[in-house]
Amino acid sequence: PEAGTEITLVLKEDTETDKYSEYLDEYTISGLVKKYSDYIRYPITMYREKSRQKPKLEDAGDAVPLARALVSGGLPAAEITFRTSVASEAIRRITFELPEMLIGAGTVLTCEQVTQAVNAGAQFIVSPGTNPRVVRRCQELGVPVLPGVVTPTEIEAALELGLDVLKFFPAEPSGGLPMIESLAAPYPGVRFMPTGGINASNAGTYLASPKVLACGGSWMVKDTLIRAGRFDQIEQLSRKAADIVMGLSRRE
Numbered sequence: 001p002e003a004g005t006e007i008t009l010v011l012k013e014d015t016e017t018d019k020y021s022e023y024l025d026e027y028t029i030s031g032l033v034k035k036y037s038d039y040i041r042y043p044i045t046m047y048r049e050k051s052r053q054k055p056k057l058e059d060a061g062d063a064v065p066l067a068r069a070l071v072s073g074g075l076p077a078a079e080i081t082f083r084t085s086v087a088s089e090a091i092r093r094i095t096f097e098l099p100e101m102l103i104g105a106g107t108v109l110t111c112e113q114v115t116q117a118v119n120a121g122a123q124f125i126v127s128p129g130t131n132p133r134v135v136r137r138c139q140e141l142g143v144p145v146l147p148g149v150v151t152p153t154e155i156e157a158a159l160e161l162g163l164d165v166l167k168f169f170p171a172e173p174s175g176g177l178p179m180i181e182s183l184a185a186p187y188p189g190v191r192f193m194p195t196g197g198i199n200a201s202n203a204g205t206y207l208a209s210p211k212v213l214a215c216g217g218s219w220m221v222k223d224t225l226i227r228a229g230r231f232d233q234i235e236q237l238s239r240k241a242a243d244i245v246m247g248l249s250r251r252e
Contacts, residue, residue, distance in 0.1 A: 062226055063090035064097045069231040070221075071101055073238025074246075079106040079126055079216065082113050088120040095121030106216075111137040118143050126193075126216070128169055130154050135161045146193055150174045155187055164190050165213055172197025177206055184211040204244045217241070 057063055057080065070078055080090050082105060094103050104124035105117035114125055114137045125138050130147040138145035139162070148169040149155050158166050168180055171194035175182075180192050194206055195216030206212050220237035 057084050057086055057090050057226065060086040060089040060093060062229075063093045065229070065231045066221065066226060066234065067094045067098050067101055067103070069235040070238050071098060073220070073235040074242030075220070075238045076100060077102040077104075079104045079124075080122075081106040082109070082117070083107050088116045091117060091120040091122050108134060110134065114138055114141065114143075126167055126195075128167075130158050130161075130166075132157070132161060135163065152183065152186070155183065155190060159187070159190070166190060166192055167216070168192040168194040170196030171206075172202075176202075177209055177212075180206075180211055181209065200240065200244070203241070204248060207245065207248055 057066070063080075063086075067078060070076070078094075078101065080087050080094075080103065084090075087105065091103055091105060094101060102123055103121065104126060105113070105120075105122040106126040108114055108117060108125050108127045109131070111133055114134060117125060118141050122143065125134075125143055125145040126148075127134055127145070128148045130149055135145055135147055135158075144165075145163070146165060146167045147158055147163065148167040149158055150168065150170075155166065158164075168174070168183075171180075173196070176197075177194075180194060184190060184192070190211075191213040192211055193214045193216055194212060198206065198215045198217035199219045203215050203217060206215050220241050221234055225231075225233050
């Protein structure tokens with residue numbers, strides 16, 4: 001292109017898979033542009049053609065049926081993300097109706113959200129990055145927190161805050177399990193919970209690593225199934241996910 005030509009980058013919706021929908025956004029694209037800035041000499045406009053980032057729970061009334069489906073399928077733990085306005089109410093209802101379930105709050109970005117989540121009954125907090133203020137607020141309230149990391153610098157920041165179990169996010173585009181094991185080498189006391197791109201085909205590989213404590217995935221709770229009230233299918237998918245873990249246990 002001639003000097004001064006405007007370039008537009010379009011993130012097209014993939015109608016075949018939502019594998020990257022949880023974490024691929026303008027910020028990751030901006031990172032790529034910055035990384036390769038020496039090769040890009042023109043003004044750039046970035047926008048999403050269509051967003052696929054929809055709340056997992058649009059209606060708090062779906063919270064308990066969803067939780068029951070997960071528990072019946074062998075997954076008695078869940079993270080309700082604060083990407084939806086009904087997060088606190090959903091956590092509150094699940095905590096009341098299913099006290100045997102381990103329920104936490106995800107995508108927690110502020111101290112205020114930490115307080116809301118804990119008051120609603122959240123038993124753990126997950127955040128996409130390592131925000132010292134969020135971590136300290138969790139520690140003040142005595143609730144476990146798993147902040148997101150993807151670099152040695154972020155790991156060391158988390159260690160400085162007294163943490164040794166961390167979320168690795170976004171897992172797949174950041175190098176997946178090979179990256180986790182490389183990062184873990186100088187930090188033998190750290191274990192990871194990878195999320196982002198985890199699915200039925202790769203969860204077993206992640207979980208088999210001694211560096212991985214747990215995995216976070218949402219392939220068994222698709223938005224379309226929740227909206228359609230197909231909690232029976234969610235239970236079936238949850239059972240298949242639980243079978244992955246049971247298969248690893250049998251091999252051990």
